[in-house]
Amino acid sequence: MDTDVIVIGAGLAGLQCARRLQRNGHSVSVLEAEDAVGGRVRTDHINGFRCDRGFQVLNPAYPAVRDWINVPGLKLQKFGVGAAVNTAEGTSIVAHPLRHPGLALSTLNSKHVPASDVRALVRWIGPTMLRAASAWRAAEDQTLSASLDQTGLTGRLRRDVLDTFLAGVLADSSGGKSANYVRLLVRWFALGVPGLPQKGMQALPEQMAASLADPVLLNTPALRVEETSGGVRVTTEHGVLRARLAVVAVDPQHLADLTDEPSPETNGLTTWWFRATEAPRTGRFLVLDAARDGGGPAGPVWNTAAITEVAPSYAPPGEHLVQATTLLDRPDGLAEEAVVRRDLERLYRTPTQDWELITHHVVPHALPAQPPPLVDRRAQWVGEHTLVAGDHRHTGSIQGALVSGDRAALAAAELLAS
Numbered sequence: 001m002d003t004d005v006i007v008i009g010a011g012l013a014g015l016q017c018a019r020r021l022q023r024n025g026h027s028v029s030v031l032e033a034e035d036a037v038g039g040r041v042r043t044d045h046i047n048g049f050r051c052d053r054g055f056q057v058l059n060p061a062y063p064a065v066r067d068w069i070n071v072p073g074l075k076l077q078k079f080g081v082g083a084a085v086n087t088a089e090g091t092s093i094v095a096h097p098l099r100h101p102g103l104a105l106s107t108l109n110s111k112h113v114p115a116s117d118v119r120a121l122v123r124w125i126g127p128t129m130l131r132a133a134s135a136w137r138a139a140e141d142q143t144l145s146a147s148l149d150q151t152g153l154t155g156r157l158r159r160d161v162l163d164t165f166l167a168g169v170l171a172d173s174s175g176g177k178s179a180n181y182v183r184l185l186v187r188w189f190a191l192g193v194p195g196l197p198q199k200g201m202q203a204l205p206e207q208m209a210a211s212l213a214d215p216v217l218l219n220t221p222a223l224r225v226e227e228t229s230g231g232v233r234v235t236t237e238h239g240v241l242r243a244r245l246a247v248v249a250v251d252p253q254h255l256a257d258l259t260d261e262p263s264p265e266t267n268g269l270t271t272w273w274f275r276a277t278e279a280p281r282t283g284r285f286l287v288l289d290a291a292r293d294g295g296g297p298a299g300p301v302w303n304t305a306a307i308t309e310v311a312p313s314y315a316p317p318g319e320h321l322v323q324a325t326t327l328l329d330r331p332d333g334l335a336e337e338a339v340v341r342r343d344l345e346r347l348y349r350t351p352t353q354d355w356e357l358i359t360h361h362v363v364p365h366a367l368p369a370q371p372p373p374l375v376d377r378r379a380q381w382v383g384e385h386t387l388v389a390g391d392h393r394h395t396g397s398i399q400g401a402l403v404s405g406d407r408a409a410l411a412a413a414e415l416l417a418s
Contacts, residue, residue, distance in 0.1 A: 011039020061192025
């Protein structure tokens with residue numbers, strides 16, 4: 001045998017799996033098809049700008065992040081807790097009154113936050129804030145839209161803020177996600193303040209990989225995984241590796257290439273990264289559009305942010321970086337650059353023709369679909385010596401990826417010890 005376990009894929013799930021196995025005293029080889037670790041958590045470095053592939057944030061309230069990641073080492077730069085909501089009349093800030101007391105009065109008096117909606121939001125999220133994990137897993141599930149309707153959360157707080165914010169987080173504007181899954185995400189957002197690592201989101205997987213005894217084998221795609229009488233044989237472009245076990249932790253669209261498991265359904269998005277001529281006056285808040293009649297975006301952009309107001313390290317000194325996200329489940333999800341520029345001009349109320357496009361990412365498989373009912377403990381054994389790990393086996397999030405990788409490692413360690 002070349003090693004105890006071969007982990008295929010150096011995304012968050014694969015890296016956490018390898019770290020846990022190593023901690024338990026097992027030898028591990030990690031194979032990665034790309035030229036760097038991270039999987040879907042990657043950062044492009046372009047002329048001094050840091051542009052994450054897909055708009056992503058790190059929430060330090062995730063239990064797995066608290067337990068397994070050195071968050072201070074990432075030097076997290078935090079967003080404002082709230083949003084800048086755009087309408088035809090202008091842009092107003094809706095912020096957490098305790099975290100931003102200077103905005104408390106204007107937030108509570110905002111037309112976007114009617115008291116009836118606040119009460120309904122408390123009814124919707126309250127039980128999840130108080131329940132143990134075993135309780136919410138057993139709770140009846142339904143679609144996000146149906147659950148919000150049932151709770152009576154149907155006013156402007158939902159139309160102007162929640163629907164648009166959650167669509168961007170979930171890469172899904174249909175409202176068809178598992179309500180229990182979304183409640184979990186909202187719970188973590190309520191408990192933490194998301195931010196961006198000083199060196200970009202890829203700093204997270206790079207920190208994880210740095211703790212491995214053996215470096216990840218980059219540019220080494222696995223071509224085939226075969227079970228043998230005593231373990232597995234993994235064929236790569238550079239030869240064959242043998243191990244007692246294999247953990248397949250590839251991106252969801254590649255799962256069927258290496259196992260008999262079907263690739264899970266996914267949702268996608270695009271991100272645009274522009275060098276702005278001056279800083280938009282929205283501060284550290286995510287910008288949401290509610291300019292359409294009845295609420296919601298009037299153009300292709302579902303959220304945008306002046307990234308350098310949050311994370312100055314994402315640009316050279318004195319420069320301004322703006323991101324914009326569109327959703328691939330919408331007809332305008334692949335809108336052309338000129339259309340996105342016009343939408344940003346409307347949202348920021350400033351000319352954008354002189355903004356420089358730094359890069360543009362199309363991410364068709366950003367998150368697993370996860371319709372109801374939520375199943376966050378999907379089977380990971382797919383053979384006698386082969387496991388699968390990834391957020392599609394738990395919940396579509398950094399939390400889900402880390403937990404799935406850890407679960408796979410614990411299951412593998414149990415077999416190795418037998």
